[in-house]
Amino acid sequence: MAVVRILTDEEADPRALAVFDKIRAARGSDYVNNFWRAMAHDPAAMEATWDRIGQVMGAGALDPMVKELIYIAVSTANGCSYCVHSHTAAARAKGMTPEQHAELLAVIGMAAQTNALVTALGVPVDARFMADQD
Amino acid sequence: MAVVRILTDEEADPRALAVFDKIRAARGSDYVNNFWRAMAHDPAAMEATWDRIGQVMGAGALDPMVKELIYIAVSTANGCSYCVHSHTAAARAKGMTPEQHAELLAVIGMAAQTNALVTALGVPVDARFMADQD
Amino acid sequence: MAVVRILTDEEADPRALAVFDKIRAARGSDYVNNFWRAMAHDPAAMEATWDRIGQVMGAGALDPMVKELIYIAVSTANGCSYCVHSHTAAARAKGMTPEQHAELLAVIGMAAQTNALVTALGVPVDARFMADQD
Amino acid sequence: MAVVRILTDEEADPRALAVFDKIRAARGSDYVNNFWRAMAHDPAAMEATWDRIGQVMGAGALDPMVKELIYIAVSTANGCSYCVHSHTAAARAKGMTPEQHAELLAVIGMAAQTNALVTALGVPVDARFMADQD
Amino acid sequence: MAVVRILTDEEADPRALAVFDKIRAARGSDYVNNFWRAMAHDPAAMEATWDRIGQVMGAGALDPMVKELIYIAVSTANGCSYCVHSHTAAARAKGMTPEQHAELLAVIGMAAQTNALVTALGVPVDARFMADQD
Amino acid sequence: MAVVRILTDEEADPRALAVFDKIRAARGSDYVNNFWRAMAHDPAAMEATWDRIGQVMGAGALDPMVKELIYIAVSTANGCSYCVHSHTAAARAKGMTPEQHAELLAVIGMAAQTNALVTALGVPVDARFMADQD
Numbered sequence: 001m002a003v004v005r006i007l008t009d010e011e012a013d014p015r016a017l018a019v020f021d022k023i024r025a026a027r028g029s030d031y032v033n034n035f036w037r038a039m040a041h042d043p044a045a046m047e048a049t050w051d052r053i054g055q056v057m058g059a060g061a062l063d064p065m066v067k068e069l070i071y072i073a074v075s076t077a078n079g080c081s082y083c084v085h086s087h088t089a090a091a092r093a094k095g096m097t098p099e100q101h102a103e104l105l106a107v108i109g110m111a112a113q114t115n116a117l118v119t120a121l122g123v124p125v126d127a128r129f130m131a132d133q134d
Numbered sequence: 135m136a137v138v139r140i141l142t143d144e145e146a147d148p149r150a151l152a153v154f155d156k157i158r159a160a161r162g163s164d165y166v167n168n169f170w171r172a173m174a175h176d177p178a179a180m181e182a183t184w185d186r187i188g189q190v191m192g193a194g195a196l197d198p199m200v201k202e203l204i205y206i207a208v209s210t211a212n213g214c215s216y217c218v219h220s221h222t223a224a225a226r227a228k229g230m231t232p233e234q235h236a237e238l239l240a241v242i243g244m245a246a247q248t249n250a251l252v253t254a255l256g257v258p259v260d261a262r263f264m265a266d267q268d
Numbered sequence: 269m270a271v272v273r274i275l276t277d278e279e280a281d282p283r284a285l286a287v288f289d290k291i292r293a294a295r296g297s298d299y300v301n302n303f304w305r306a307m308a309h310d311p312a313a314m315e316a317t318w319d320r321i322g323q324v325m326g327a328g329a330l331d332p333m334v335k336e337l338i339y340i341a342v343s344t345a346n347g348c349s350y351c352v353h354s355h356t357a358a359a360r361a362k363g364m365t366p367e368q369h370a371e372l373l374a375v376i377g378m379a380a381q382t383n384a385l386v387t388a389l390g391v392p393v394d395a396r397f398m399a400d401q402d
Numbered sequence: 403m404a405v406v407r408i409l410t411d412e413e414a415d416p417r418a419l420a421v422f423d424k425i426r427a428a429r430g431s432d433y434v435n436n437f438w439r440a441m442a443h444d445p446a447a448m449e450a451t452w453d454r455i456g457q458v459m460g461a462g463a464l465d466p467m468v469k470e471l472i473y474i475a476v477s478t479a480n481g482c483s484y485c486v487h488s489h490t491a492a493a494r495a496k497g498m499t500p501e502q503h504a505e506l507l508a509v510i511g512m513a514a515q516t517n518a519l520v521t522a523l524g525v526p527v528d529a530r531f532m533a534d535q536d
Numbered sequence: 537m538a539v540v541r542i543l544t545d546e547e548a549d550p551r552a553l554a555v556f557d558k559i560r561a562a563r564g565s566d567y568v569n570n571f572w573r574a575m576a577h578d579p580a581a582m583e584a585t586w587d588r589i590g591q592v593m594g595a596g597a598l599d600p601m602v603k604e605l606i607y608i609a610v611s612t613a614n615g616c617s618y619c620v621h622s623h624t625a626a627a628r629a630k631g632m633t634p635e636q637h638a639e640l641l642a643v644i645g646m647a648a649q650t651n652a653l654v655t656a657l658g659v660p661v662d663a664r665f666m667a668d669q670d
Numbered sequence: 671m672a673v674v675r676i677l678t679d680e681e682a683d684p685r686a687l688a689v690f691d692k693i694r695a696a697r698g699s700d701y702v703n704n705f706w707r708a709m710a711h712d713p714a715a716m717e718a719t720w721d722r723i724g725q726v727m728g729a730g731a732l733d734p735m736v737k738e739l740i741y742i743a744v745s746t747a748n749g750c751s752y753c754v755h756s757h758t759a760a761a762r763a764k765g766m767t768p769e770q771h772a773e774l775l776a777v778i779g780m781a782a783q784t785n786a787l788v789t790a791l792g793v794p795v796d797a798r799f800m801a802d803q804d
Contacts, residue, residue: 001617003624004254005263006799026374031262035248038255042638048722049248061233066200067241073204074245075204076388077211079481079615081403082252083245085390088405098196102444104552105388107201109381110190111208114169114183116380116476118216120174120344122137122353122532125188128165129219131656131675135349137356139533142798176370182454206609208384210656213347213749215671221657222673225751239656246652247513248745249646254641255623264390269751271524271758299530303516310772316588317516324512334468335509338475340481342513342786347749348439348518351513353531363413364502364614367463372661375469378458379476379485382437386484387441389440390405392743397487421681481615483537487792490539499567504578507790514786515779520609521774522746524755539792567798571784574791585784592780597769602736605775606743610781613747618788619781621799633728635731643737647744647753649718654752657708660674664701665755669799 006037016040019050024055033086065094069104076108139154140171150174153181160188168219203238210242275304284308287315294322301354334360337372344358408439418442421449435488467496471506478510504515542573552576557585562590569622601630605640612644684715687742689720694722703756733765739774746778 009017009032019108020032021038038047057067068091073081097106139145143166146154153174154166173180191201202225209217222235230238277285277300287308288300307314325335336359341353356401364372411419412432421442422434441448461468470493478487490503500507542651545553545568555576556568583646593603604627622636632640675681679702682690689710690702709716727737738761745753758771766774 001256001258001619001621001795002801002803003254003799004200005168006256006258006803012157014155032263033260033263034257035252035255038257039251041634043211045638045642049251051227056237056240060237061231062203062237062241062263064449065501066203067237068250069196069200070203070207070241070543071245072388073207073208074211075249076384077208078246078249078253079387080252081199081387081390082257082259083249084388085259085403085405089263097195100444102192103190103196103201104204104445105191105385105444108388109385110187111205111221112212112384113186113381114208115212115379116344117173117183117373118169118214118379119212119347119349120137120340120352120376121169122135122349123172123216124135124140125216125219125658125671126167127764129167129223129673131753132671133676135353135527136535137353138531140330162668165591167620173404175366178679179370179374186450206656211650213655215658216653219671219673232711233471236574236715239653239712245652247649250612250648251641251645253617254608254620254644256617256795259390259403263405265404267404267408269524269526269535269661269755270460270667270669271755274526275670277529280475280534295426300533301528302525303520303523306525309768310775313772313776317519318583321512321516323478325504327454329504330471330505330509334471337464337468338506339473339513340510341475342471342479342510345476346514346517346521348517348520350525350527351517353527355513357531361618365463371458371469372463372472372667374458375464375472376476378455379473379489382455383477383480383482383485385441385451386482388405388436389437389483391405391436391440392403392408393484393537393792394435394486395476397435397539401511401538401542407709442607446572453733472791478786483789483792486790487537487539507578507787508581510790511787515783518746518782519779520744521749521751521776522754522778524661524751537794538793540792542794569799570793571788571791574793575787576697576779586796589784591782592773592776594696597767598773598777599726602739603773605736605740606733606774606777607781608781609743610747610778612723613744614782614785614789616785616788618793618795619785619793623781625691625799633731639730639732639737640740642726643732643740644744646723647741647757648748650723651745651753653709653719654705654750655748656673657705658671659704659708659752660671661755662703663711663742664699665703665759 002034002038004033004038006039007040008037012037012040013043016046017041019043019046022050035082035086037038065096068094068096069100071113072104073108077112136168136172138172138175140168140193141174142171145173146171149177149179150180153177154182156184169216170219199225199230202230203234206238206244207245211246270302270306272306272309274302275308276305279309280305280308283311284314287311290318303350303354319396333359333364335366336362336364338370341376341379345380403438404441405442406443408436409442410439412441413443414442417445417449421445421452424452437484437488467493467498470496470498471502474506475510475513479514537592538570540577541568542570543576544573547577548573549579552582555579555582555641556585571618601627601632604630604632605636608640609644609647613648625626672704672708674711676704676705677710682707682710683713688709688717689713690691692720705752705756735761735766738766739770742774743781745776747782761793766800 204220
């Protein structure tokens with residue numbers, strides 16, 4: 001597959017290579033995964049995306065591992081197999097245990113099921129779930 | 135909206151009322167929300183769903199509040215507005231702060247964006263993200 | 269809501285009115301629902317859609333009521349609340365019982381749940397589920 | 403692919419093997435497909451899912467083959483290729499003919515198209531499609 | 537993969553072969569892609585789909601290349617990898633440059649992100665975005 | 671609806687008000703729509719999103735009106751009714767004619783239909799649609 005070439009280091013331009021270097025440094029690994037090698041065709045977008053991911057996924061009010069679980073949940077619902085694979089790897093690297101993975105799957109499955117039931121029943125939102133508006 | 139009547143206590147049959155009672159006891163509140171009142175047309179399914187939610191969403195290897203965040207993430211990606219409203223209310227009831235909510239939204243938005251980029255680029259899964267198979 | 273005006277009979281042009289007439293005749297009812305009144309801005313597309321729906325949804329190898337169940341299933345998964353409402357009404361008009369509706373919801377919910385589990389696990393398709401190719 | 407190992411009989415624990423046995427008995431076949439081998443990492447969830455599928459997909463007010471068609475419809479709209487493959491195989495095993503398959507595809511395609519049109523037009527739900535509420 | 541055989545010219549029936557011929561003539565290429573070879577199991581549906589695509593995707597008020605961009609956008613959001621691949625090829629054949637492709641991806645990613653934010657916030661539609669209704 | 675308050679100018683903090691000012695200046699209108707008023711709870715995210723939208727949606731290799739069409743296409747497929755409404759208004763403001771709108775809807779509907787057919791048939795990607803890889 002792939003709509004564009006997955007660029008090797010040799011094929012990537014200097015600006016993309018500089019992002020590869022940042023990725024390698026941040027992860028302490030020489031490996032750069034296919035997503036970044038595909039994004040390398042547009043170094044400006046690649047750079048902006050990498051910077052934003054760093055800001056969004058780092059430690060804050062939520063734990064970085066929890067953020068990976070949320071990422072997996074969205075990726076699953078959006079049917080992005082690549083993203084499910086890469087962020088499950090990332091969650092494991094950040095300490096996700098098999099028990100936590102199993103519970104994550106259970107919540108995702110439960111949510112998918114009740115989302116469908118709610119939609120098929122056309123349930124109207126309870127007034128108390130809405131923020132007060134003037 | 136609603137494809138079926140949202141049943142009042144007077145309209146619900148005894149088996150559904152018994153689930154209403156469980157919901158009230160578990161939440162320490164007399165209020166029963168529309169999802170359960172719509173599900174009350176099928177007391178057996180309603181009962182099974184309530185029991186499973188109790189098992190899945192309770193404390194385990196993941197914190198109950200984190201489970202609500204995952205639920206919101208899936209519901210957002212599935213476009214279930216009702217579910218987003220009800221589980222955001224649940225997450226707040228379990229302690230989600232405005233800062234955590236803001237970070238949740240940032241992760242959901244980031245994931246949605248990169249999911250789309252990955253799909254539009256057709257990025258193949260890196261071998262190292264796959265579990266070894268014989 | 270609505271991105272375009274929901275046209276009244278007075279506002280619709282003659283070609284759209286002719287499709288309204290076909291709809292009224294086919295259903296034995298004077299009521300023309302909002303979808304067709306929104307589509308009436310583009311009479312050619314409206315006509316083609318109505319004709320195709322007639323061909324696709326009529327009796328054939330599958331029962332017309334079963335076709336409505338399939339329509340509801342797709343509409344639920346796509347999060348189209350309007351379509352869920354209109355096709356649940358259509359399924360009831362074609363004889364769907366409350367018991368059949370309950371079973372439909374159970375299958376939709378089950379499928380949504382296992383779809384999510386399969387995606388979150390990245391399960392590869394078994395060779396025996398694929399059609400033989402040279 | 404696969405986020406977890408697809409477990410062989412040798413790798414599965416006794417509780418998972420017991421579910422494999424139930425699957426083999428129910429289907430009259432020694433073959434256990436990848437979904438169950440992936441689920442085998444969490445025998446409790448696997449068992450619960452198998453039991454629920456048995457209840458939901460068996461004969462009732464709807465025919466088991468019709469239930470498979472609904473399953474395929476949901477799986478298609480959710481973009482779950484594995485599920486489309488496995489449930490198309492199941493539908494065939496339960497008697498789905500090529501003509502019925504062709505009509506299923508036509509209904510799924512029609513629904514997907516009109517779902518999109520309705521959403522792009524923002525069509526409001528007709529009052530008569532909503533269940534009466536107090 | 538594939539749920540049905542991808543039919544060769546030898547396996548396709550005369551009515552399907554006639555559509556293959558139309559495809560070859562329209563594209564000035566002997567190659568017929570897998571989608572049409574899979575659709576060839578239902579020549580009537582195949583024919584109708586090909587004719588409609590010709591009408592919809594040809595020149596009109598929108599440029600044919602722009603229509604391919606819209607097609608890619610929908611296919612990405614629906615997670616249809618095949619469609620993303622085939623319509624990116626079609627867009628390139630109609631003149632899409634790498635710069636236009638990069639901007640397309642940026643818009644798709646931006647839309648996916650804000651779609652998620654809007655849904656997660658439950659933002660109500662502003663009155664001024666709705667068409668006036670009586 | 672709404673999960674958070676839609677903030678008035680009086681409720682928004684100075685940093686959010688500064689973004690409101692930028693929005694008003696860019697659009698030459700005093701009106702600030704609900705999305706931005708909901709985002710105003712997180713001024714940093716709001717600011718970053720507004721800046722990125724300006725970069726992504728402005729003139730470049732693609733026309734700004736075409737970018738709005740792509741936005742509508744993604745929003746439709748993602749079922750974001752708010753986004754469909756707001757970006758259809760934006761497309762009209764940038765010159766989209768009723769004929770272009772009708773063609774947009776036709777392409778979106780066609781894509782949704784064939785996306786579903788491709789997925790339901792499990793069509794494998796043709797080698798010629800993939801970028802060459804080593």
